[in-house]
Amino acid sequence: MRTIVCTDYGPPDVLQLKDVPKPVPRDDEVLVRIRATTVSAADCELRRFDFAPWIWVPMRLAFGIRRPRRGVLGQELAGDVDAVGKNVRSLRKGDGVFAATGIPLGAYAEYICLRENPQTGAITTMPANLGYQEAAAVPYGGGEALRFLRKADVRSGQRVLVNGAGGSFGTFAVQLAKVLGAHVTAVDGAPKLEMLRAIGADRVIDYRPSPLPI
Secondary structure (H helix, E strand, C coil): CEEEEECCCCCHHHEEEEECCCCCCCCCEEEEEEEEECCCHHHHHHHHCCCCHHHHHHHHHHHCCCCCCCCECCCEEEEEEEEECCCCCCCCCCCEEEEECCCCCCCCECEEEEECCCCCCEEEECCCCCCHHHHHCCHHHHHHHHHHHHHCCCCCCCEEEEECCCCHHHHHHHHHHHHCCCEEEEEECHHHHHHHHHCCCCEEEECCCCCCCC
16 A cells, blocks of 8 residues: 655655555454545644654654654544454444544555554544545544533533634634534634634634734
8 A cells, every 4th residue: 555654854855655565454443445634733743853842852752763663644534444353343344434543643544454442542433414535634633622622511601712723623622612602712813813703703812912002
C-alpha cells in the first residue's frame, strides 16, 4: 500500500511517498481503507518538531531522537472497514467509519489497523449525512470539544466562554455549545471573529488589547 512517510524532522520535503506492506488486523482490530484524512496543525508541528523548550526533550524521546519513530503521520481519518478481527463485535466489513488514531498516528496511508476499543483515540460508524471529507475533519477537535463540554455538564440557558475559539477544539466547542442551548461568548484574534459569528457565537471578543489613543 502507499503511505506518506516522514523521513526526518523538517520542511514538507521530508515527506515521501513509499510502498509498504498492507497491515493485517489483530483479533481486536479492524482494517480500515482510508478515504480521507486531514493535515492538522499538530501534524505540521510534529513534522517540523516545532515545540516549546519545556516540552521539547520529552517529545523528542517519545517520537524519536534522530528521526521520527512513527514515520506515518495523521491523526484523523474516514473510510470503510475492509476486514475485522475475530473478537470485534461493534463493527463489520463495509461499515463507513471515522476515527482519531491517538498517539500511534498513521492516517497518511491507504490502510490502517485500529483497535475496536482503543486506549487513545476513537473509532465509530460515520453519520449517514456526512461524506468522507467532512467526517475526517471531526474526530480530533470535535471529540475533544464534546468531551470537555460533557465534563462541564453544559446545559440549555447557561453561559459558556470559549477561549481560543477559532482553533480546532474551539470551533467545535462553539457549535456544540449552541446545539446544547448555551449562550456562547467566543474569544480569539480579530481575523477570526466574523467566522465565529457565522458559526453561531452570540458574542465575540478580540483577546488583543486595543491600541492606546495617541
